[in-house]
Amino acid sequence: MAKLVKIDLTNKKVDIEDVSHLQRDYLGGLGVNTKLLVDLTRPGADPLGPENILTFGxxxxxxxxxxxAARTELTGKSPLSNRFGTSNSGGHWGAALKFAGYSYVMLTGKSSAPVYITIDNEQIKIEDAAHLWGMSTTDTVDRIRREKGRDFQVASIGPAGEKLVRFASVQNNYHGSWGRTGMGAVMGSKNLKAVAVRGTGQVRVADRRGFAGIMREAFKKVVNHESYGYTNRFGSMVVADPYNKIGALPGHNFTRGYFDDWVETRGRGIFESDYKEKDLACFSCPIACTHWTNVKGGKYKGYENKGLEVSFTLEFGAKLGIKEIAEILKCSEVCNLYGMDVISASGVIAFAIEANQNGLLGKAAPEVPLAWGDFPGIIRLLESIGQRKGIGDLLAEGIKIASANIPGSAKYAMHIKGVEIPVRDPRGKWDVWTLGYLTNTRCGDHLRTRSPADNLLGKVRSYFEEEISVPVELINDLDMPDNLKEEIFGAPPSKVDIPKMAVYAEDLITIINSTGLCIRPPVHRGLGPGFYARALAAVTGCPYTEQEVMKAASDIWHLQHQFNVREGETIEEYAFPDRFYEEALPFKSGSKPPLPREIITAVLQSYFKARQIYGFVENYL
Known part of the structure; x- marks a missing residue:
């Protein structure tokens, strides 16, 4: 049975509902969250109003x-984009919820005063949080565990969420987060400080014998995949050097794609040799792709933190120009303490620095640095945003609103549909991943469209087609419907159709985020719809076919798209900022050309046709 905990914060009411029927049709996690948001949030609802619903799945x-199997999706209407909002986090929080006997927690209404929720097996309480309000996320976790028990898993907001910073995150214990699309602001708007969970039960599967075989199969495919070793060794930092090599860094607010000293100062090798201390893993994870850092020398000797994640490196190290790994980690630490999304925080600061360099802020914003890499200035500005003080109050509204209030600054605002663009410049390399920045239903993001056969160093034949840059044997072994494999790769495999692969990649990641696995390469490339159909049947007892799983994923994606359209999305919003179409990207001694606007539009039309949305209107070109 899949149980939903329904908590009405306005009336302090708790109900339990069986949503097994929804889980059957929408797979779970992200899928069920999507269905609940679309059905229960009225069109035009204020994301920061009590009518917005927020669901952990x-x-x-x-x-x-x-x-x-550790991932939990957190979904609501985004205060940053006014569109579909969702974020994903691992660790142990989701497992604790399952061990307490529940799969979902849906929050509605608004408390008249600060509260937090405790779920301790069958006991669910709405408790006073006056003493927690104003605390950092770290202090909040410490206090709740001291009062309730050390084994509670805590999802909390910091001062940024309380003050409705539109890109506020929900922190997962100390170091994890549901980061993107501003779900922390939604929690803050409900006067909800935290959701703390403890469970001592277990998850029972319908077919124990069949599931044991599926578990062995999954483990073998993950640990034997060719991406396993380097993912364990470097984690997400594995892509740090290739991004620089292909000139795709988001350097200095997307004005340079390459740094001469990148590998020596912020590369994966220097991190491994001089900073990485040990591997860390989420619940039920053999990959252990996160790490604990201990600074072994220099002025920050002895400083410790979790990381380094490549998003920290690309955002603070490239986009803002900070060279010291310890300083990059300290920037991420400030974001965690206040509860702010790293990518959006970095994006608005990069915007502010470039606007300031071009004389648009004047003397009204003394806390905004003038120079890239100004670590003290960047820390001060992060704190100003988290506290909504000075220019930080405007930047806390997100880059779209901030730029609309600073005349002449729109050209420096790097966002898609109101969400700050992350980590990688599409001029550096056009592929499935970068097309996904435009088509992503949570807007301007990089983690919902990713080919299971990608290779960052592979070649692109055109904006419509990539060369196959992985061994053909890997293509042949992909767990992928045969008809789609032939459409995307050809028969025999000879190319990658970028628009069609983008559609498949979105659906595959939708399945992964609904079932609760991770999108790290060994899983993303090793497991596919056929496996998920068999595993869902073994766990739930409901029969699934590969075709049913793929259809469910497509239905979930279309629900998200329909939600965005109903909230005002137009076809014209599927566009990069003008900088990407009008400016070359400096790279080594030369440059990468701007994106050709008309060709990108044609690629989108091909994608729309594959998705069968927007009616494939011919006059769009």
């Missing part, structure tokens, strides 16, 4: 021992 496999 632990994936269907979470709490089992399938490799990486």
């Amino acid at each position: 632990a994936g269907t496999f979470v709490g089992t021992l399938l490799p990486t």
